[in-house]
Amino acid sequence: MNPTPPFLRACVGEALARPPMWIMRQAGRYLPEYRALRSQHDFLTVCRTPSLAAEVTLQPLRRFALDAAIVFSDIMMPLEAMGVEIDFSPGPHVRRPLRSVADVDALKLPEAAAIAPYVAETIALLRPQLQVPLIGFCGAPLTLAAYLIEGKGSKDFSQMRRFMYAQPAAFGRLLDVLARTMARYLTAQVNAGAQAVQLFDSWAGLLSAREYARFAMPANRLILAAMAPLGVPRIFFAQDAAALMPQVMQLPVEVLGVDWRVPLQEVRAQVGPTRTLQGNLDPAWLFAAPQQVAAQGAQICAAAGGPHIFNLGHGILPQTPIEAVHALIQAVRQGPDLRQGAGQA
């Protein structure tokens, strides 16, 4: 009766005539209706209130023919249950950044039900309202550790790197407790109705391949292994990770997210013909003329060379013009014949 939706078919390796498509941070500041809702409620209130988080999740789907929804939240939200206090202005600020071994060892491993329970509630609220699959997500342990130690966004997260080299055992414990917490948190999201999960490793590119293998990979594997019995597709997205691709490729995931820096055809050559790739238009392209945006979208579809979920190569930027998003979606949905024409334009 209900055929499997294109997004889930692509997740498990089906190469479709036109790739399904969603947009990282598709519910966000570039949408006037999001800004209108945010003018009434602050960011944390929206995250913590299932009716508001569900409303924001649905906003882009009313406007655009997208193939998946992703629950509105932030990667930092589950850390509150570990004993971390967080503000947003607009990026995350950790009130007391972790700077000592004692700080790390004071973190709690919370019960699943205590970890941002409003996210599972939002998922349960959303599912009956959705015509497309719903994606749950969490931050990868390295990226969460980067914010916890640095305290906020940074160009180089040097505090995190200092801690990693000076206190490698404690850094390893930090990534482990984060991984165990994220495994519980994602499991709760799937139990509530999430039909796929994505891990965001936004700061993967801060580490050399040696440190990534030593610290980040075991933590990633712990989460992904915990997801295996749940039977939902797993997506792993690492940013700025060209040098880490040989390891990231080995992760047990159905879908490999690719950031804008790496040509999709190169990743395809490395991973072989069957793995699903997700990505990877640079979100900054959406500020070019609409026909240029369309041509770039078409080029990426042509470059995928196998199972593909179209997406940006990172989160959509707050000032993105809505018309550019329309042009992109139209180009991706036109299918290969028209796309070829656009690609030659």
Next chain:
Amino acid sequence: MNPTPPFLRACVGEALARPPMWIMRQAGRYLPEYRALRSQHDFLTVCRTPSLAAEVTLQPLRRFALDAAIVFSDIMMPLEAMGVEIDFSPGPHVRRPLRSVADVDALKLPEAAAIAPYVAETIALLRPQLQVPLIGFCGAPLTLAAYLIEGKGSKDFSQMRRFMYAQPAAFGRLLDVLARTMARYLTAQVNAGAQAVQLFDSWAGLLSAREYARFAMPANRLILAAMAPLGVPRIFFAQDAAALMPQVMQLPVEVLGVDWRVPLQEVRAQVGPTRTLQGNLDPAWLFAAPQQVAAQGAQICAAAGGPHIFNLGHGILPQTPIEAVHALIQAVRQGPDLRQGAGQA
């Protein structure tokens, strides 16, 4: 009478028993004597006053047995002659960021003598006082363009990427005029006495290989070609450029700087046995215990596998403990036998 110094011998491909060594940003905030001088004079005053810039250049050489000096300045200083106003707080702030084609086309191509002339004066002042070679430098055009368009440091320089995609012709003209200015500026530095030159492409990692090849490489080549007749070694340092290494390797330079993310032995395998490599200890390592710092320094010396100039993989961090720098220098200078022991510790 004066044998060629180890730094210059290594630059032209000699593999020495112990690698010569200098430290990116070796004159800087981690030194108490630098902070004392800065408490009397603001950053721009130090840059623009040859006696002060020379004093700051000499400070690390009085304290440490380093094999090269690098003139104290900032990559943004030559842009003032193009009509750009810059403040520091402490990073660079461009008063009127370039946001339109007209902004780009309003930039001047200055005469060599007008481009931060105090840098050449500082070099002339320094040379008679130095026992080691003096390095001149400039920013690579892409990195300068990133600051000019964004206006300041950024995690993702999305304004720059937006401009690049939306106005590719103007972006190309911007990199070209920057390259022509930098060629004149570096030539003036060499004429004043600089014995080697380094290009810093700190934000290379923002671009995909396609865009780097299209925009950044021609500009890099223009500068490096202008340096060729001057007969001084050329060093190219790109940060976060693992995916760009195949192109960067093709640049006509004597020395390839390697950031901390890429293992030196991998770069060696790519470039072959004769090219000089410079790098690449993560500056955050200097916050670990001194014997760990020493062991890491020794590992990097062992990994170089050919002509090598020891350096950090990026600029030294402001809070770096002086003792760690001593431990690192001692480890690198101990030579291969003792280094092997340290490497096994």
